Amino acid sequence: MAIGETTATGSVPTTQMSGREATAAAERRSVRKRWLLVSPALAIIGLVGIMPLAIIAVYSFLSPGPYAGISWDPTLEAWLNVFMERDIFDETLGINYAHASIVTRSFVLAFVTMILALIVGFPTAYFIATRPDKQRYLWLFIISLPFWSNLLVRTFAMMLVLRDNGYINSSLIYLNVIEKPLEIIFTNTAVGIGLTYAYLPLMVMPLYASMEKLDFRLIEAGYDLYGNRWKVLWRIVIPLVRPGIIAGCILVFIPAIGAYVTPKLLGGGKNLMVGNLIANQFGTSRDWPLGSAISLFLMLMVMVALIIYVRNVISEADKNA
Amino acid sequence: MSNPAVAVEAQGVTKIFGSGEEQVRALDNVSVTIRENEFFTLLGPSGCGKTTLLRLIAGFEHPTDGHILLHGEHIAHLPPFQRPVNTVFQNYALFPHMTVADNIGFGLEMQGMPKQDVARVVDEMLTLVRMENLGRRRTSQLSGGQQQRVALARALAPKPKVLLLDEPLSALDLKLRKEMQIELKRLQNETGITFVFVTHDQEEALTMSDRVAVMNAGNILQIGAPRTIYDHPSERFVAHFIGETNFVEAELIEIDGRNGRVQLPSGAEVPASLPDVDLSPGKVTVVIRPEHVDLVPDAGVLQGTIDNVVYFGTDTHYHLHLDDGTPFVARLQNQRDSAAAFTEGDKAGITVKDNAIQVLVD
Ligand SMILES: Nc1ncnc2c1ncn2[C@@H]1O[C@H](COP(=O)(O)OP(=O)(O)OP(=O)(O)O)[C@@H](O)[C@H]1O
Numbered sequence: 108m109a110i111g112e113t114t115a116t117g118s119v120p121t122t123q124m125s126g127r128e129a130t131a132a133a134e135r136r137s138v139r140k141r142w143l144l145v146s147p148a149l150a151i152i153g154l155v156g157i158m159p160l161a162i163i164a165v166y167s168f169l170s171p172g173p174y175a176g177i178s179w180d181p182t183l184e185a186w187l188n189v190f191m192e193r194d195i196f197d198e199t200l201g202i203n204y205a206h207a208s209i210v211t212r213s214f215v216l217a218f219v220t221m222i223l224a225l226i227v228g229f230p231t232a233y234f235i236a237t238r239p240d241k242q243r244y245l246w247l248f249i250i251s252l253p254f255w256s257n258l259l260v261r262t263f264a265m266m267l268v269l270r271d272n273g274y275i276n277s278s279l280i281y282l283n284v285i286e287k288p289l290e291i292i293f294t295n296t297a298v299g300i301g302l303t304y305a306y307l308p309l310m311v312m313p314l315y316a317s318m319e320k321l322d323f324r325l326i327e328a329g330y331d332l333y334g335n336r337w338k339v340l341w342r343i344v345i346p347l348v349r350p351g352i353i354a355g356c357i358l359v360f361i362p363a364i365g366a367y368v369t370p371k372l373l374g375g376g377k378n379l380m381v382g383n384l385i386a387n388q389f390g391t392s393r394d395w396p397l398g399s400a401i402s403l404f405l406m407l408m409v410m411v412a413l414i415i416y417v418r419n420v421i422s423e424a425d426k427n428a
Numbered sequence: 429m430s431n432p433a434v435a436v437e438a439q440g441v442t443k444i445f446g447s448g449e450e451q452v453r454a455l456d457n458v459s460v461t462i463r464e465n466e467f468f469t470l471l472g473p474s475g476c477g478k479t480t481l482l483r484l485i486a487g488f489e490h491p492t493d494g495h496i497l498l499h500g501e502h503i504a505h506l507p508p509f510q511r512p513v514n515t516v517f518q519n520y521a522l523f524p525h526m527t528v529a530d531n532i533g534f535g536l537e538m539q540g541m542p543k544q545d546v547a548r549v550v551d552e553m554l555t556l557v558r559m560e561n562l563g564r565r566r567t568s569q570l571s572g573g574q575q576q577r578v579a580l581a582r583a584l585a586p587k588p589k590v591l592l593l594d595e596p597l598s599a600l601d602l603k604l605r606k607e608m609q610i611e612l613k614r615l616q617n618e619t620g621i622t623f624v625f626v627t628h629d630q631e632e633a634l635t636m637s638d639r640v641a642v643m644n645a646g647n648i649l650q651i652g653a654p655r656t657i658y659d660h661p662s663e664r665f666v667a668h669f670i671g672e673t674n675f676v677e678a679e680l681i682e683i684d685g686r687n688g689r690v691q692l693p694s695g696a697e698v699p700a701s702l703p704d705v706d707l708s709p710g711k712v713t714v715v716i717r718p719e720h721v722d723l724v725p726d727a728g729v730l731q732g733t734i735d736n737v738v739y740f741g742t743d744t745h746y747h748l749h750l751d752d753g754t755p756f757v758a759r760l761q762n763q764r765d766s767a768a769a770f771t772e773g774d775k776a777g778i779t780v781k782d783n784a785i786q787v788l789v790d
């Protein structure tokens with residue numbers, strides 16, 4: 108956009124020469140130049156962004172191939188199969204409870220993860236934002252440290268913490284709090300903890316960004332006007348950092364709902380999430396169209412969430428304008 | 429005015445920020461008594477500790493040493509939200525996500541006042557600050573002066589015992605500033621609330637206050653009515669900070685209570701006011717305000733040569749140097765169509781109006 112504008116102004120001198128025709132020609136030239144300049148960007152967006160999406164969109168309307176892949180047989184079967192299944196004997200349609208429960212679990216786990224990350228991330232971000240300038244960067248660095256290692260490695264580490272003879276259980280047993288190890292690993296709880304751990308930095312960063320901009324004198328004004336800590340938090344801090352809260356929630360929710368590694372390792376194969384379901388379709392189940400349809404379905408859900416977010420932010424901005 | 433009730437009292441308050449090398453002594457053993465219903469001003473240059481003193485009274489900071497009392501009671505244990513003190517912040521600190529009315533009602537709501545009553549008081553406050561029609565606006569849609577009035581209304585709405593104002597007018601242009609000065613004075617009269625007002629503008633301090641405390645480098649140097657501070661500054665800093673002043677070295681030769689006589693460098697002996705401390709005869713510095721002198725063709729009590737004449741409309745400023753080299757300014761009122769009485773290079777005598785010579789402590 109900015110590039111296009113500069114080229115437009117750059118061509119102004121040629122338009123001075125003579126009448127309308129010259130102006131029109133110059134305009135055409137500048138339009139062409141503009142397209143030329145943005146074409147690399149468009150090519151990349153098209154190639155890596157839109158094309159893969161288009162491919163799975165097309166696949167989702169085809170039939171599965173005999174061994175894997177697809178056969179060019181258009182059908183809505185894959186989309187039907189996202190939530191329905193055909194009875195093997197009489198071919199009547201019924202709800203696919205396995206899929207429904209996986210999708211429900213994904214939503215619930217992603218939502219719980221988002222809330223947990225918010226509960227942990229909010230005070231963390233506040234803590235960092237109230238440190239002196241120099242210390243803040245150190246704290247932010249520490250928060251982002253887990254991102255420096257592979258998610259797989261981190262999840263294995265989490266297994267060491269959560270398993271029956273892991274650090275949590277052995278410490279609790281050592282302290283005589285419990286006798287038998289708590290059943291954490293391979294449960295939804297383990298997946299929730301793992302996801303929260305994995306995506307916490309994505310909550311802290313945007314929260315920190317909006318808290319850093321927060322005018323702390325407003326908090327003092329709140330105290331001055333008889334607001335105690337809780338009231339100031341609810342009435343002043345939270346409304347003012349709301350964009351950060353929403354951004355953080357979305358940034359955690361989206362990857363959490365599509366998570367693959369964490370539910371696979373910490374859920375122990377019985378607590379699947381949508382990500383695993385999709386992977387299965389492209390793997391053992393050999394149903395690429397269904398995998399594509401579920402992927403697109405997930406994307407639609409996420410888009411709905413984004414639209415709600417954008418609307419929220421816009422209406423808030425309107426109120427503040 | 430016999431023994432008026434005390435609103436705020438600071439007893440030997442010291443405030444140190446930081447530690448070790450970077451330690452800052454923002455207040456150094458400050459004691460002050462602010463009376464009820466008083467318009468009390470803290471005046472001093474940037475960084476002298478004015479804001480720090482307000483923040484200690486409001487409860488945002490705690491004194492390193494000493495005590496702050498409110499109506500004779502210790503308040504060290506009270507957090508800001510339990511002190512019957514409100515602040516008008518230097519930058520106003522209005523809540524950007526609330527309307528004007530919500531801002532003004534915030535304190536009342538926090539105190540648990542029922543909604544209808546809050547609405548009623550908010551309306552009263554809007555009337556008081558003359559913003560009746562602007563209650564539904566967002567604070568970002570207001571001009572600087574309007575924001576300032578909202579900040580004032582918000583702080584006044586809970587009817588605090590003491591209102592702290594931290595340079596509330598510094599962001600306004602001159603005309604609005606003058607208007608708001610009058611408005612503030614009116615509000616203080618109407619509400620009867622004790623105002624503790626911070627400024628580094630000496631004219632503002634003189635025109636608005638019942639009493640002024642002049643501060644420098646964490647100390648209160650002098651407390652008094654504006655006239656007292658102006659006419660009888662006790663220290664060089666106070667004299668220098670407030671208005672234009674001439675400093676002249678002299679010899680104190682006679683002491684009689686707060687009156688005395690000094691001998692000026694020219695040898696002339698003149699009556700002088702003494703500060704409120706014990707002095708002994710000897711070398712002193714005296715101050716003479718430029719408008720309290722006259723220039724005469726003959727000797728006067730001091731003699732000098734005119735370096736510069738500046739015409740100012742209402743008066744003319746004559747910059748001289750005395751015979752011993754000390755710079756001296758005389759400010760004479762102009763008469764219509766009169767020419768300047770002296771020109772550059774002229775020798776002139778200086779006479780001093782009665783009671784116009786003040787001896788400093790240092
Ligand atoms: N939180 C703090 N940490 C360290 N030093 C501080 C802090 N607050 C104030 N100071 C220092 O204390 C001294 C007094 O500051 P204060 O804000 O009271 O000055 P002020 O008189 O209000 O000045 P101004 O007219 O510029 O507002 C200054 O030297 C300042 O740097």
Ligand SMILES: [Mg+2]
Nearest residue numbers: 478479480594
């Ligand atoms: Mg200040």
